[in-house]
Amino acid sequence: MRSQKYPKQDTNESRANRDLSSEKLKKVFDISMAGLSQEEAQRRLAQYGYNELPGEKKNPLLKFLSYFRDPSLG
Numbered sequence: 001m002r003s004q005k006y007p008k009q010d011t012n013e014s015r016a017n018r019d020l021s022s023e024k025l026k027k028v029f030d031i032s033m034a035g036l037s038q039e040e041a042q043r044r045l046a047q048y049g050y051n052e053l054p055g056e057k058k059n060p061l062l063k064f065l066s067y068f069r070d071p072s073l074g
Contacts (some may be wrong), residue, residue, distance in 0.1 A: 026032060036044070 020028065
């Protein structure tokens with residue numbers, strides 16, 4: 001039997017959200033079917049920042065040159 005690397009966490013909050021109607025979920029998460037207004041999008045961007053993963057930015061020129069050193073890298 002395989003063990004799960006990341007066990008599923010079933011918290012009271014996740015169970016409660018699962019049982020909410022779509023109307024209640026829209027209110028809880030402050031969303032609408034029309035999407036965010038421009039003002040709301042700007043506010044959330046200022047509050048939470050860009051939706052990107054932190055990571056090391058590699059210089060494109062150095063990446064290109066690395067292919068000549070070892071073509072199997074990339």
